[in-house]
Amino acid sequence: MGKTFKLLGIGVVAVTLSLEGISWLLRCLRDGRGRPVKEVLFFPTTVTCINHLFLPGPCSCSLPHGDSTPFTRLLRHLLSARSSLDLCIFAFSSQELCRVVLELHRQHGVSVRVVTDKDYMMISGSQIGALRKAGISVRHELGGFHMHHKFAVVDKKLLITGSLNWTHQAVQGNKENVLVTEDSGFVRPFLQEFEKLWDANDPARSPTLSDFIML
Amino acid sequence: MGKTFKLLGIGVVAVTLSLEGISWLLRCLRDGRGRPVKEVLFFPTTVTCINHLFLPGPCSCSLPHGDSTPFTRLLRHLLSARSSLDLCIFAFSSQELCRVVLELHRQHGVSVRVVTDKDYMMISGSQIGALRKAGISVRHELGGFHMHHKFAVVDKKLLITGSLNWTHQAVQGNKENVLVTEDSGFVRPFLQEFEKLWDANDPARSPTLSDFIML
Numbered sequence: 001m002g003k004t005f006k007l008l009g010i011g012v013v014a015v016t017l018s019l020e021g022i023s024w025l026l027r028c029l030r031d032g033r034g035r036p037v038k039e040v041l042f043f044p045t046t047v048t049c050i051n052h053l054f055l056p057g058p059c060s061c062s063l064p065h066g067d068s069t070p071f072t073r074l075l076r077h078l079l080s081a082r083s084s085l086d087l088c089i090f091a092f093s094s095q096e097l098c099r100v101v102l103e104l105h106r107q108h109g110v111s112v113r114v115v116t117d118k119d120y121m122m123i124s125g126s127q128i129g130a131l132r133k134a135g136i137s138v139r140h141e142l143g144g145f146h147m148h149h150k151f152a153v154v155d156k157k158l159l160i161t162g163s164l165n166w167t168h169q170a171v172q173g174n175k176e177n178v179l180v181t182e183d184s185g186f187v188r189p190f191l192q193e194f195e196k197l198w199d200a201n202d203p204a205r206s207p208t209l210s211d212f213i214m215l
Numbered sequence: 216m217g218k219t220f221k222l223l224g225i226g227v228v229a230v231t232l233s234l235e236g237i238s239w240l241l242r243c244l245r246d247g248r249g250r251p252v253k254e255v256l257f258f259p260t261t262v263t264c265i266n267h268l269f270l271p272g273p274c275s276c277s278l279p280h281g282d283s284t285p286f287t288r289l290l291r292h293l294l295s296a297r298s299s300l301d302l303c304i305f306a307f308s309s310q311e312l313c314r315v316v317l318e319l320h321r322q323h324g325v326s327v328r329v330v331t332d333k334d335y336m337m338i339s340g341s342q343i344g345a346l347r348k349a350g351i352s353v354r355h356e357l358g359g360f361h362m363h364h365k366f367a368v369v370d371k372k373l374l375i376t377g378s379l380n381w382t383h384q385a386v387q388g389n390k391e392n393v394l395v396t397e398d399s400g401f402v403r404p405f406l407q408e409f410e411k412l413w414d415a416n417d418p419a420r421s422p423t424l425s426d427f428i429m430l
Contacts, residue, residue, distance in 0.1 A: 006221045038398075038400045038401070040401060040404040040405065042404070042408055044360070088390075090378075141390065143390075144388070145259070145384065145388035145389045145390070146384075146388070146389045146390070147389070147390045148378050148379075148385065148389040148390055148391050149378050149390055149391065149392055150378055151378075151392065161377070161378075161392065161394065162376070162377075162378075163305075163363050163364050163365055163366075163376075163377075163378065164363075169360065169361075170363065173359070173360035173361070174360045174361045174362070174363040175303075175356065175358075175360070175361070175362045175363055175364055175412060176363050176364065177364055177366065177376065177405070177408065179376065179394065179401060181401075183253075183398075185253045186253070186255060186394060186396075189255040189257070190255065190392070193257055193392065197390060
């Protein structure tokens with residue numbers, strides 16, 4: 001009886017410690033590949049050189065080099081895309097952000113989809129034309145009000161969202177925020193919203209002149 | 216030796232099971248008082264009656280009653296304030312949202328502070344004047360660019376942030392998002408940003424005519 005109890009005790013200890021050990025090991029492995037991203041970026045940002053994000057090696061331009069700013073962190077998050085970038089953006093006139101999107105599309109083979117606002121895609125300096133010219137799929141709001149979102153989802157798992165439009169003034173002038181998260185409780189609904197807007201603004205669904213003639 | 220080992224085994228099992236038990240109990244207690252809020256709201260919303268959020272009892276207006284919409288959920292989150300509401304808002308012309316803020320200030324004794332944009336506080340239908348008239352502390356951006364945030368922090372622990380300005384068009388027309396979270400990793404930086412903007416836009420720091428006369 002005593003021996004049985006001792007063996008039972010040892011068994012329970014062994015199982016409990018094994019479970020704790022496996023849990024600890026999983027946590028260590030998770031930390032090793034990085035905790036889930038959770039970050040808040042505030043703007044305006046100081047102006048620094050961003051060439052090193054695209055081209056390795058020294059740069060001779062007159063801007064400060066090597067500094068980490070909210071803007072370079074935002075660009076790095078976007079450049080981390082390996083398979084897809086789904087972007088809903090109200091106003092897009094930042095040349096630096098356009099350079100990132102074109103880089104992802106041309107050099108990294110990332111599947112880029114953009115939904116934007118029909119009025120603001122025509123603002124001075126808008127980069128929407130450059131995206132379309134490069135062969136990127138862009139759809140614009142077909143409804144009567146604004147598509148006012150400013151969010152991006154990288155590889156279906158990293159959400160970048162906030163008040164920041166992708167304009168020079170927003171980045172370097174305004175008080176703005178960008179929240180970055182891998183929390184699926186936030187990422188999933190934004191992905192669903194993107195798909196909803198992507199489908200709703202399919203030009204094939206828009207009534208054309210021939211539709212009116214048929215009526 | 217055998218007895219010592221047995222006792223040691225029982226001791227380890229007892230301690231381990233106790234720790235697991237305490238952990239389980241804490242989780243149960245936490246679930247009992249509700250999981251941390253984590254929610255995403257998308258707009259536009261349908262128009263429903265919101266009187267029941269302020270006054271108990273039936274309402275005879277012609278709007279739909281009793282429906283839960285993204286807007287009523289947003290209002291409920293704001294009305295959950297018991298001690299403070301810190302609000303950074305670019306454009307504020309929604310009468311319903313103004314009613315909520317006035318209710319918190321007048322009826323619930325909540326300490327309300329508002330930072331807004333100097334240009335957009337003068338848009339048609341702006342509610343900023345009504346807030347100031349009611350004795351609510353409002354500061355506006357003193358810098359040269361826009362205060363473009365749209366966030367609120369309730370009781371220093373619930374963050375409400377997104378693309379949604381507090382306007383009629385944003386709520387009922389535009390495609391907008393609002394993210395609601397109690398995650399301190401997000402709440403803390405937004406609280407710090409609020410305090411930074413609150414201090415930076417203190418009118419006492421702004422140069423007045425007498426400052427220029429002294430120069």
